[in-house]
Amino acid sequence: MKVIQFKKHGGPDVLEYVEIDDLTPGRGEVVLRVRATSLNHLDLFVRRGIPGVKIPLPHVPGCDAAGEVLALGDGVTTLEQGERVLLNPSVTCGQCEFCLRGDTSMCRTFNVFGEDRWGGYAEQMVVPAENLVPIPDDMSNEDAASVPLVFMTAWRMLIGRGRVRPSEDVLILGAAAGVGIAAIQIAKVAGARVFAAASSDEKLALCGELGADVLINYEAENFVRRVREETGKRGVDVVVDYVGKDTWVDSLRSLTRGGRLLTCGATTGYDPTTDIRQIFYRQLEIIGSTMGSANDLNAALTLISSRKMKPVVGKVFELKEAADAHRLMETRNALGKIVRRPHGGPDD
Ligand SMILES: [Zn+2]
Structure with a gap:
């Protein structure tokens, strides 16, 4: 073979x-x-x-x-x-x-x-x-x-670890990549409003097709400013960031008080500088997640079979x-x- x-x-x-x-x-x-x-x-x-x-x-x-x-x-x-x-x-x-x-x-x-x-x-x-x-x-x-890999990873990160709930605002960075495509759809199924950020309008068109509510081209505009505009200066409840070093600081700044930053990767680098005051003053949570379980995979497959995700x-x-x-x-x-x-x- x-x-x-x-x-x-x-x-x-x-x-x-x-x-x-x-x-x-x-x-x-x-x-x-x-x-x-x-x-x-x-x-x-x-x-x-x-x-x-x-x-x-x-x-x-x-x-x-x-x-x-x-x-x-x-x-x-x-x-x-x-x-x-x-x-x-x-x-x-x-x-x-x-x-x-x-x-x-x-x-x-x-x-x-x-x-x-x-x-x-x-x-x-x-x-x-x-x-x-x-x-x-x-x-x-x-x-x-x-x-398998992207849907089970996104399911565990958003549902198991991230506890995404209906009515929450979820910002997904690199949203047209493998995990992002799964994350958009899982966040929508969970009832959240989804902000998708990607580096081209073509990628954002795909995110929109998958149900994303707010589309942000972060090559053309500052995503922190756009998030603040869209949320009345409040910020989002959850950020999904596997981009890593390039976006980490702005991801923290995009969160509302008590918000959660979910990370499952660091494709641009793993050693960003963090202002720890952002975390304790604003009582943020940083939540790591990796891969998922057979149950996470089965949950995703059930929704894909019933055409709620793809x-x-x-x-x-x-x-x-x-x-x-x-x-x-x-x-x-x-x-x-x-x-x-x-x-x-x-x-x-
Ligand atoms: Zn074991």
Whole structure:
């Protein structure tokens, strides 16, 4: 089978399209025939190398995948050969205090396909049976592969950690990116008024289609000033900021008293300067969140199945074009999720 792998960390050119042996499942495992994979920023970080994280090489990236069951290992009774499934990318112990209380992304041994294990830039993957979730009949493989990581991350961040409630104002930065697309829709389902900030009018048009109420082009205008105008100088209840260093200070300034800043990433840098007085005088909360649980994924899939939310697929690449797909993601100009199909594999 074909995979994209890298033998050293670096730019998109380290991604190689190679042939390796077909996979066989162990006990409790399944071989997934991957039909579609979507890209996440994590893929870029893994390819470049993450300080303090040792990734055995060669490595196959890719956290999100969808396809069908190709082979069942011993003891697997919950799935059938040929069944269409998507991947829950997180692997947890199920036994530590965090798993037992449902905070599985805090698991002491938490790991993710595409980072800690070989991922979905491949025609096949071996995964534990419990990581596979049936795909609704009317959902394409590309759509299915665009759901898991961003929707479970956004669900946990906004609902589980962020406690977004009806009537609240929620500002989402980088709103046309993967997590943003999910966050807009989840905040709307929760009953909030959504302020979407993005770097182009084309991206904002997409945010508007997804239900965002206030559209802010933060290349053309100061988003703090616009938020203050729109809220009668009050500020918003919640800011979703995974942009990081470039927006952190202005995110804090956009919040009303007692507001919550939710963070699940820092794509522009992780060491902004914070004026601590902003936090204690105005009694702000800074809430970290990462990934999500199987329950979070199921909740999102339920609403997607009932057409209250939807994944957004942007450009589709073939597996062998992974380096081009990474280059597109690095430009930050991509609209919606970038998705890859295995070379030569008919979809659906
Ligand atoms: Zn655990």
